Structures are given as structure tokens and as C-alpha cells.
Amino acid sequence: MIPGLPHASHYMQLPREVLIGTDVAPLVGETLTRLGFHGPALVVTGEKVLSLAGDTVLDSFKKHGINTETMTVQSSTTEEVVRVENRVREMNPDIVVGLGGGKDIDVAKLGSMKAGRTFLSVPTTASHDGIASPLVSMKGLDRPYSYVAHSPIAIVADTSIIGKSPYRLIAAGCGDVVAKYTAVRDWKLAHRIKNEYYGDYAAELALMSSRVVMKNPTSIRAMSDSGVRTLVEALISCGVAMSIAGTSRPCSGAEHLFSHSLTMVAPKPALHGEQCGVGTIMCAYLHGANWQLIKDFLQKIGAPTTAKELGIEPQYILKALTMAHSIRPERYTILGESGLTKDAALRVATITSVVE
Numbered sequence: 616m617i618p619g620l621p622h623a624s625h626y627m628q629l630p631r632e633v634l635i636g637t638d639v640a641p642l643v644g645e646t647l648t649r650l651g652f653h654g655p656a657l658v659v660t661g662e663k664v665l666s667l668a669g670d671t672v673l674d675s676f677k678k679h680g681i682n683t684e685t686m687t688v689q690s691s692t693t694e695e696v697v698r699v700e701n702r703v704r705e706m707n708p709d710i711v712v713g714l715g716g717g718k719d720i721d722v723a724k725l726g727s728m729k730a731g732r733t734f735l736s737v738p739t740t741a742s743h744d745g746i747a748s749p750l751v752s753m754k755g756l757d758r759p760y761s762y763v764a765h766s767p768i769a770i771v772a773d774t775s776i777i778g779k780s781p782y783r784l785i786a787a788g789c790g791d792v793v794a795k796y797t798a799v800r801d802w803k804l805a806h807r808i809k810n811e812y813y814g815d816y817a818a819e820l821a822l823m824s825s826r827v828v829m830k831n832p833t834s835i836r837a838m839s840d841s842g843v844r845t846l847v848e849a850l851i852s853c854g855v856a857m858s859i860a861g862t863s864r865p866c867s868g869a870e871h872l873f874s875h876s877l878t879m880v881a882p883k884p885a886l887h888g889e890q891c892g893v894g895t896i897m898c899a900y901l902h903g904a905n906w907q908l909i910k911d912f913l914q915k916i917g918a919p920t921t922a923k924e925l926g927i928e929p930q931y932i933l934k935a936l937t938m939a940h941s942i943r944p945e946r947y948t949i950l951g952e953s954g955l956t957k958d959a960a961l962r963v964a965t966i967t968s969v970v971e
């Protein structure tokens with residue numbers, strides 16, 4: 616984010632405010648005013664979201680005299696980011712508000728950063744940790760993984776809106792949170808073997824998120840208010856862990872490399888968090904950690920734990936396992952530098968019953 620930092624220093628960009636709870640969406644306008652943003656605001660959102668939560672949020676702007684313009688995005692592609700960036704340059708808003716799911720927030724986050732504007736996140740789903748992190752994942756970038764953009768100045772997470780999203784998205788969010796179980800192990804490994812920077816605090820924060828979520832499968836599955844809140848807080852903490860680390864390391868290891876590879880090779884990929892969850896089971900096995908614990912939790916949550924449940928043919932799972940190490944070679948993980956052989960991939964996938 617800042618070029619030319621001195622050696623052995625890094626930058627932490629954190630959200631200044633997080634507002635979380637039931638019925639907080641009507642407070643977006645008030646939050647902006649309190650933070651010193653008086654508009655105009657550019658709201659980047661999706662069509663569906665706009666019909667679900669748009670009125671509530673837009674009314675809150677009106678109430679505080681903030682002029683707004685709304686633009687809807689279709690997908691998280693570089694074209695959409697350029698469209699947002701250009702609109703920001705033309706309109707010159709005080710702030711960009713990302714309202715919606717992962718795609719809407721990612722496009723708003725990257726578009727605002729490229730145009731040099733502050734960004735506020737209003738997530739309406741809890742399917743992955745991008746809702747609060749400084750990272751984005753885009754289709755059509757040179758390499759298929761997340762990279763650092765900027766943190767939202769504030770996050771307004773209305774759990775009553777998030778609690779009405781499809782349960783599949785909530786279950787996927789749990790998959791993205793349990794991924795920290797292996798991501799932190801990979802980070803430690805890279806520290807020991809490659810002398811990579813490792814920060815205990817960020818690592819513990821990411822692990823704590825996965826521990827808390829794994830303790831609460833029943834309330835999350837029931838989509839009770841406390842369950843949804845537990846998951847959203849965990850995802851926000853993961854975002855903060857990445858902000859503190861200045862890298863996605865605490866939240867993204869070999870299980871994410873597997874998921875990114877699967878997205879590249881599978882004709883019909885599943886959701887990011889669903890794929891990461893299955894990746895975590897297999898990577899936990901490779902680490903000699905308790906993979907059964909991860910599998911049990913995902914089963915309790917109702918998230919996929921097998922190729923079949925992901926709706927992906929076993930051949931693509933095996934292909935993704937063998938190529939995962941190569942898509943981001945500088946990210947050292949349990950997959951090592953040469954990756955898994957076909958035999959090893961088949962073994963890990965069979966032992967963990969991901970593939971029959």
C-alpha cells in the first residue's frame with residue numbers, strides 16, 4: 616500500500632469504526648456524518664441487494680442530507696472495477712459505499728482505491744472475509760488470488776439483513792473462517808522454513824475467529840441472531856487480522872490455493888468458502904492436524920465436505936490439489952515447492968473421504 620517502506624516495517628490499515636447488530640442499516644448515513652463525510656456518496660451495489668436493502672440505506676443518506684448516486688455491478692471483474700473507478704473520477708464523491716455481498720464490496724473496494732477515495736462497507740451477506748478486509752479477489756486479474764487494496768473506513772453490518780440471506784452463504788462463510796486453522800499453520804511453516812515475517816498477534820486473532828465459530832455450530836445453523844453475529848464478528852476479526860499482518864497470510868494458506876486452483880479448473884466451481892472448507896480438511900491432514908475436527912464441524916454446519924457435495928467431479932479436485940502450489944509460488948505452504956504428486960493428491964483426498 617505504501618511504496619518504499621523501510622526494511623522490516625509494515626503498515627497496518629484498520630477500520631476506524633464497526634457498527635454491528637440488528638437493524639443498524641438505517642444508521643449508515645449517521646455513521647458517515649459522524650466520521651466527517653457529508654457527501655456526495657457513490658453507492659456501489661447489486662440489483663438484488665438494491666431491492667432488498669437499498670431503500671433503508673438510501674433513506675438514511677437522505678435523512679442526513681447526503682446526496683447519492685447509485686451504480687449496480689454485475690460481477691467481480693476488472694471491467695466492473697474500471698467502470699467504478701471512472702465513475703468515481705467523474706462524480707468526485709466524498710466517499711464510496713459498497714453495499715451488498717462479496718462481489719459488490721470487492722468492486723467498490725478496489726474501484727475506490729484506484730480512484731483514491733475512502734470506502735465504507737455495508738455487507739448484506741457473510742460468505743467470506745472480504746467484507747471487512749483490505750483484500751479483494753477478482754476474476755480476470757493476472758493471477759487468481761486476493762491482493763491488498765485498502766481497508767474500509769467503517770463497516771456497518773446489519774445482522775437482521777445478513778440473517779435473511781440464503782443459508783448457503785452463511786455456511787460458506789463458516790468454511791472461510793475454519794480455513795484459518797490451516798492458514799496459520801502454513802504461515803508458521805513459512806516463517807520457520809523461509810524466514811518469512813510472522814506476527815503472533817495477527818495469527819492468534821485469526822485462529823480465535825475459527826475457534827469461536829467452531830464452538831457455535833448450532834446457533835449458526837439455526838441462523839439465530841447470536842449465531843449470525845458470531846460469524847460476522849469472526850469474519851470482521853479475520854479482516855482485522857489481515858490488516859494487522861499487512862498480508863493475507865493469517866487467513867489464506869494452502870486451502871485457499873486449492874480453492875483458487877479449483878475455481879480455475881472446475882467447469883462449475885462452488886462458492887469460495889465452500890471450497891476453502893473442503894481444502895481445510897485436506898490441508899489439516901497434510902499438516903498432521905485434526906482434520907476430523909474440521910470435517911465434523913462443516914458437517915454440523917451443513918457445508919460441503921466432499922467433492923460430491925461441492926458438485927465437482929473428483930478429477931478436478933485432484934487436478935486442483937496437484938497444481939495449487941504453482942499458482943502463487945512465493946506463498947510457501949505445506950504443499951512445498953514441488954506440490955503434491957497425483958498419488959499424494961489421491962491419498963489425501965481419499966483418506967479424508969473428500970473423494971470416494
Ligand SMILES: [Zn+2]
Pocket residue numbers: 743744791794867871887891
Ligand atoms: Zn477466503
